[in-house]
Amino acid sequence: MIDERMQEQASLHVLGALSASEARAFKSVLHRDPELQSFVAGLSAATAAMAGAVPLAPPPPQLRDRVLARIGG
Amino acid sequence: MSIYAQLNSTRLPSAPIAGWPRGIVFFARTVNKPEASDRDSELLRQIAAGDRLAFAEFYDRHSPLMFSVAAKILNDPGEAEDVLQETFVQIWEKAARFNPRLGKAASWAAILTRNRAIDKVRASQRRSRLAEASGREQSGAQTWHDTVNDALYGPDKAKLIQSAIQELPPEQRRAIDLAYFSGLTQEEIAQKLNTPLGTIKARIRRGLLKLRDQLESRL
Numbered sequence: 369m370i371d372e373r374m375q376e377q378a379s380l381h382v383l384g385a386l387s388a389s390e391a392r393a394f395k396s397v398l399h400r401d402p403e404l405q406s407f408v409a410g411l412s413a414a415t416a417a418m419a420g421a422v423p424l425a426p427p428p429p430q431l432r433d434r435v436l437a438r439i440g441g
Numbered sequence: 442m443s444i445y446a447q448l449n450s451t452r453l454p455s456a457p458i459a460g461w462p463r464g465i466v467f468f469a470r471t472v473n474k475p476e477a478s479d480r481d482s483e484l485l486r487q488i489a490a491g492d493r494l495a496f497a498e499f500y501d502r503h504s505p506l507m508f509s510v511a512a513k514i515l516n517d518p519g520e521a522e523d524v525l526q527e528t529f530v531q532i533w534e535k536a537a538r539f540n541p542r543l544g545k546a547a548s549w550a551a552i553l554t555r556n557r558a559i560d561k562v563r564a565s566q567r568r569s570r571l572a573e574a575s576g577r578e579q580s581g582a583q584t585w586h587d588t589v590n591d592a593l594y595g596p597d598k599a600k601l602i603q604s605a606i607q608e609l610p611p612e613q614r615r616a617i618d619l620a621y622f623s624g625l626t627q628e629e630i631a632q633k634l635n636t637p638l639g640t641i642k643a644r645i646r647r648g649l650l651k652l653r654d655q656l657e658s659r660l
Contacts, residue, residue, distance in 0.1 A: 376642040379649045382544075384556050385620040385627055388474060398543070405542045412544030415621065415651040417602045419510050419551040420590035425518075425542075427508035427525055435526050439493060439533045 370407050378404065383410045481546035482539070489537035496533055499546075504529075507554040511590045514558040514622055522556045531557070559624030594656060598660060605655035614646030616641050 370378070377394050380386045386394060398404050481502065487495035507528060511521035533552060539549055590599040606614065612634075619625045619633065628644075631638040 372646070374605065374649070375477045376646045378600060380620070380627060382548075382552070382643070382649070383617065383620040383645065384552055384559070384624070385562075385645075392447055392474040402542070405540075407463065409544045410653045410657075411544065411649050412548040414649050414656060416545065416548040416551055417590065418606060418617065418621065419548075419555070419586050419658055420506065420593060420599075421606055421648075422509045422513040422515060424505065424519070424587045424589050424592055425512040426570050427504050427522065428518075430506070431525060432497075432500060435504075435529045436493070436497060439496060 370404060374404065375407070378408050378411055382408060382415045451610065458604055466650075470521040478541070478545050483540045483657075485532075485539045485546060488533060496529075501530060503547060503550045506537070506589050506591065507550055510551050510554045511558045514555065514624075515561060520561055523556070524554060524561060528554045528557050547564045555621060562624060601659045602656065604657060610644075610649060611649050613644045613651070617648050620645060 374397075377386065377390070379396075381391065381394050398408060399404075446589045450514075475649070481499070484499045484502075485508045488499060506526060508521055508525050511524040512518060513530075514525065515521050528550070532550065539546060588603070590598055590602050593599075594602070609617075613636070618631055619630045625633065627638060627641055630636075634641065
């Protein structure tokens with residue numbers, strides 16, 4: 369059972385809203401807790417849906433070549 | 442064939458749909474497949490091993506979502522391009538850190554992009570202005586554009602997602618938006634909304650749980 373405090377930490381984690389020190393502490397717990405990992409995956413799906421609700425803005429076609437060049441393509 | 446030519450040849454040809462650019466059509470036809478998560482995980486394993494072809498495919502699959510998130514946060518196409526480039530370099534260097542047990546690759550790519558974009562906002566000290574802009578135009582209120590979800594899931598499912606977002610209590614949606622799209626910390630949200638920190642944490646938690654449950658039941 370994930371308590372409310374840890375649910376809050378997980379919610380802030382998937383939104384990128386934890387401070388650096390809080391994020392480090394949360395990740396160390398997350399790494400060892402499969403139940404918490406599953407909980408985070410569910411919240412991540414919710415944030416992805418929210419991110420996907422933004423207006424569709426395709427990247428300019430030439431950007432692909434620039435990105436590939438950055439990795440030495 | 443040079444590696445560069447191979448990279449360019451990996452982009453699959455596809456006929457435009459209703460005026461959407463080819464890249465978006467490819468995005469819509471590949472990422473929204475039941476096997477997409479497995480393919481993304483495999484691509485990230487290959488990228489971690491230095492596979493540039495896998496990297497190019499990952500770009501084609503996820504750059505529309507990532508660019509859209511960056512453009513939403515920054516409201517500046519040039520800066521959004523910079524963020525997209527930087528985020529893909531990060532993916533090239535850190536792909537091994539992706540853990541599929543913590544969510545889908547699309548979610549991971551979106552949060553990496555979001556974090557880069559927020560860093561850029563902070564660096565240019567435009568937070569206050571953008572936070573206000575976010576307050577005027579929340580993610581749940583956009584009904585006049587095609588969204589990334591339209592491209593991913595089609596208009597019917599995109600509407601279901603949109604309605605699930607809009608059904609969140611406004612105070613919960615506001616707190617979530619301020620955290621995700623404006624990059625405010627929990628303390629800053631509490632201050633901005635003149636609301637106790639504990640209440641803000643509870644709103645964010647309840648809002649995300651409700652959205653998760655609504656999406657699971659509707660999709």
